[in-house]
Amino acid sequence: MTPEPEPTDRRTDPAPRMRAEDRRELVLTAATTVFGERGYVGTTTDAVARAAKVSQPYVVRMFGTKEALFLAVLERALRRLVGAFRGAVAENPDSPPQEMYQRLGAAYSELLTDRGLLLSLMHAFVLGSDPEIGRAARRGFLEVYRLLRHEAGFSATDANTFLASGMLLNTLIGLRMADDFDDPDVRDLIECVAPTKAEVLVRMSRAERI
Template identity: 50%
Template sequence: MNASPDRMSAEDRREQIILAAAAVFGERGYAGGTTDAIAKQAGISQAYVVRMFGTKEKLFSAVGQMANDRIVGAFRAAIATFPPGASDQQKQQAMGDAYASLMQDRGLLLSLLQLFSQGHDPVLGVQARQCFLDVFRVVRDEAGLGPQVAVEFFARGMLMMILMAMRMQDATSDLDAAQFLSVVLGPLEAQVVPLLAQPPLGDARR
């Protein structure tokens, strides 16, 4: 059961709404994610959501920023574990494990993908590009992978996100789909596939 807003700190209330919004925006997108559905997901009133964030755009922006911050934080934590003289493969494995763990919260990653689709928007597009480049710089510079390997690492991570968005795991009875997932996920397959199988939102959240 969700805690009553009156019994939570302002920061906890804010995070509660952002995570609920991530689940809704991640599945329905910016246009389809309504404050009413977000309120239902959070177990609070729509008026409370609006009072906390003001507009849907500001809430969507907050979701994207939280998702990006968690990726940056997870990668930096992984970088801190690199042994001296770590190879590019070892670095990618450590950061891949960190990225896979973030898939436990499907909504946050898919909301970031939804943010990237808003590149045409004069406000959200700026944020989308900045978020993307923030993570790229961490992978390229702080992890020390350089531009070419960083792009290859990004490409696999984005492909994982797209597979999660299209629920490719629901088609694994098709041998081609199963093979595609296996090749993309590699050693992360056993860890990631159960996370990809999280159920969609119920009708009440639509």
């Protein structure tokens, strides 16, 4: 995939005393937010640089292309998601199925405040036709499914239900459905999908509108 031409700018790069891994995390955090809001096609490395308060050439030096940057964002998002699930499983690997299901659901709910992370995953999942991004997204999705089946001990039906609920929740976040929480049907939908996190979604929505 050919990287798009983008304007350079004169923003300064991070302080040289910052560790390399911290500089990388700074850019990836900003990129996660921008990709989440604008999608892959709508994002430029210049927009990421502005969000990270660094220069566009600095972002290109670090990642090379927009595609490579998005793949790094996807890898980071999947690492956080899988890490959250494995942490929940490790709390009590021998939990009965319903308890394990609830604990993994709670772990997923804790990621709701990172809107960019969840939406970046969604954007990756609709790019299945892209040779590189599609391959990485399929691999990541399958890793999550295998974790549910073989580490959490979910049945195939429970794993599918869990994934379907998570994707519905992501859709509600992408739609900013909580913006219309005063509508009784919207409230009913959100409280059904995320009964313990409805207030969190509403607070996020109100904070974003300020």
